[in-house]
Amino acid sequence: MFMLEKAMVGSRRYWEWIAFLLVLIAIGGWCYLHQLRTGLAITGLSRDVTWGLYIAQFTFFVGVAASAVMVVLPYYLHNVREFQRITILGELLAVSAVTMCMLFILVDMGQPARVLNVLLYPTLHSLMFWDMISLGGYLLLNAVISVVMLRSARTEVPAPRWIKVLIVLSIPWAVSIHTVTAFLYSGLPGRAFWLTAILAPRFLASAFASGPALLILLCLVLRRLTSFDPGQEAIRKLGVIMTYAMTISAFFVLVELFTVFYGRIPAEMEPFRYVYLGLDGDTHLVPWTWISVVAAIAALVLLLVPQFRKRERLLALAAVLVFGSLWIEKGLGLIVGGFVPSPLGSVTRYSPTAPEWAIVLGVWAIGALMITVFYKITVSVQEAR
Numbered sequence: 001m002f003m004l005e006k007a008m009v010g011s012r013r014y015w016e017w018i019a020f021l022l023v024l025i026a027i028g029g030w031c032y033l034h035q036l037r038t039g040l041a042i043t044g045l046s047r048d049v050t051w052g053l054y055i056a057q058f059t060f061f062v063g064v065a066a067s068a069v070m071v072v073l074p075y076y077l078h079n080v081r082e083f084q085r086i087t088i089l090g091e092l093l094a095v096s097a098v099t100m101c102m103l104f105i106l107v108d109m110g111q112p113a114r115v116l117n118v119l120l121y122p123t124l125h126s127l128m129f130w131d132m133i134s135l136g137g138y139l140l141l142n143a144v145i146s147v148v149m150l151r152s153a154r155t156e157v158p159a160p161r162w163i164k165v166l167i168v169l170s171i172p173w174a175v176s177i178h179t180v181t182a183f184l185y186s187g188l189p190g191r192a193f194w195l196t197a198i199l200a201p202r203f204l205a206s207a208f209a210s211g212p213a214l215l216i217l218l219c220l221v222l223r224r225l226t227s228f229d230p231g232q233e234a235i236r237k238l239g240v241i242m243t244y245a246m247t248i249s250a251f252f253v254l255v256e257l258f259t260v261f262y263g264r265i266p267a268e269m270e271p272f273r274y275v276y277l278g279l280d281g282d283t284h285l286v287p288w289t290w291i292s293v294v295a296a297i298a299a300l301v302l303l304l305v306p307q308f309r310k311r312e313r314l315l316a317l318a319a320v321l322v323f324g325s326l327w328i329e330k331g332l333g334l335i336v337g338g339f340v341p342s343p344l345g346s347v348t349r350y351s352p353t354a355p356e357w358a359i360v361l362g363v364w365a366i367g368a369l370m371i372t373v374f375y376k377i378t379v380s381v382q383e384a385r
Contacts, residue, residue, distance in 0.1 A: 003150065006380035007373040017372065021365045028362015031355040032107055040110050043356045048348035049339040053356050054108035056331035057363070058101050060210070062181045063203060063330065065097035065138065067211020069174035070241050076167050082233040085382070088153075089222075089230070090215055091146045092374040094174075098139040100367040107359050127184050134177040141170045146374075154381045178203045185338065193271035193338040196259075202252045203330075208245035210326040212238045213319040218371070220316055228379045232312075239315050243303040246322055250296055253329075275337040280347040285336060288328050295325035 010018075035042050045052050071090040074080035106112050118132050145166055152159040182200035189195060216238050219230040260268045273279055278286050299321035302308045309315055341347050352360075 003154065003377050003381070004373075007376045009380075010376065014376075018369070021369045021372070024365035025362050025369070028359045028365065031358040032362065035107070035355060035359065036112075042353060044351045044353050046348055046350070048342045048346060049336060049350040051108070051335050051339065052350055053332070053352040053360055054104045056335045057360055058104040058108070059181060059203075059335065060327055060331045061097045061100045061104070061367075062135075062178050063207030063326075064211045064214060065094045065101065066174045066178040066204070066207045067215070068094035068142065069171050070208055070212055070245075071215070071238070072167060072174075073171050074237075076164070077171075080237070082231055082237055085228075086215065086219060086230045086234050086238075088146060088149055088378055089218065089375065090211075091142045091149070092378065093211070093215060093218070093371065094142045095139060095146060096367045096370040096374065098135055098142070098177075099370060100363055101135060102139075103363045103366060104360075107363065127180060127187060131177075131180045131184060134173065134180050138170070138173050138177050141166055141173060145170065150378065150381055175204065178207050185334075188338075190343045191338045192265075192268045193334075196256065198252055198256065202249065202256075205245050205249035205252055206326045206330050209242050209249055209322050210330075212242040212245070213322040213326075216242070216319045217316060217323070218375070220312070222375060222379065226379045228382055235312070235315070236310065239303065239309050239318075242319065242322060243309065246296070246300060246303060249326070250300060270341050271337045274340050274347070275333050279341060282340075282347050282349050284349060284351065285332065289333055292325045292328035292333065295321040296329070299325060 031042075043052065068090040071083045071087045075083040075087045106115065109115060115132075118126075118129055122129050145163060148159055148163045179200045182203040185191070185194035186196060186199040216235055219235055219238075222228045223230065257272065260272055270279060274282070275285055275289050277283075299318045302314050302318035302321070309318070336350050339348075340350070
């Protein structure tokens with residue numbers, strides 16, 4: 001397999017990390033087999049809350065995958081040379097994130113074989129069909145681009161001209177995967193929490209903040225553990241991108257809050273009350289929401305003050321806060337808030353079960369394993385040069 005032998009050589013710490021991820025994958029796989037036999041009854045899902053932790057992760061990581069465009073576009077179209085060494089990292093991160101998205105959809109389905117029905121019996125007016133096409137196409141694009149660019153770097157031969165076509169195509173495709181995902185939610189008229197035209201822009205803004213945040217952290221880890229240096233200026237520019245995107249994302253949330261509570265329409269206010277204040281005595285989601293709010297405010301303080309943002313440790317802290325804040329707000333907050341209360345006004349508590357968490361950690365471990373192997377190959381190629 002393409003340069004896989006480079007991932008088979010590593011230190012003891014490298015193999016301990018691989019073993020740890022394999023253990024998590026094994027535990028998650030065992031729990032998934034139990035779910036496959038028993039059904040989704042082992043999760044905290046119910047008739048009123050039919051999407052939960054799995055779809056929350058799917059929604060979040062679609063954004064992480066789409067954010068690769070934030071390094072691809074400046075480097076390939078505007079010749080920002082500072083991104084030369086990290087563009088391939090962004091593309092490989094997109095491959096891993098899209099794979100995780102597909103796995104989260106798979107584990108969310110009671111009968112995974114039914115996924116084939118989307119392809120065997122395509123319905124062109126179905127957003128689910130277009131979501132599968134956009135995700136599959138984006139995965140294929142980034143996989144081909146990554147392989148070609150890595151091979152070009154290893155052989156020190158210029159990349160073929162046709163790859164530029166795929167690179168340019170991947171830019172609007174990245175926007176489409178998160179836009180279609182947003183349309184899946186905002187196209188449901190019975191869910192007032194999602195029924196807003198600003199949902200797709202909110203998704204894109206949060207994606208362009210969370211993705212660079214994760215990429216910054218990965219670059220810093222690579223610099224610390226390997227000889228690979230992504231470049232200080234590249235990390236700083238990613239910090240600037242994250243700052244603007246996080247500011248816009250926070251602004252969009254405030255716009256939503258003003259519109260809903262100034263309009264005073266009960267059906268639109270109740271989901272926000274449930275998420276931020278609780279409803280009918282159910283407040284278990286409230287602490288998570290306010291942790292997200294506090295983390296977002298702290299991150300914006302660190303990012304909007306240039307003296308703080310230029311300090312690497314504070315930038316890393318801000319990246320952790322941005323990633324964690326958006327993981328909560330765009331994950332459980334958005335998904336569960338869309339189902340509670342139900343269209344009939346009932347409040348159904350949703351709490352993920354231990355098997356649910358184990359399956360999620362297993363999929364996370366698969367993504368981490370892919371990133372580890374991909375980045376090991378990339379670093380090996382760079383060191384060989």
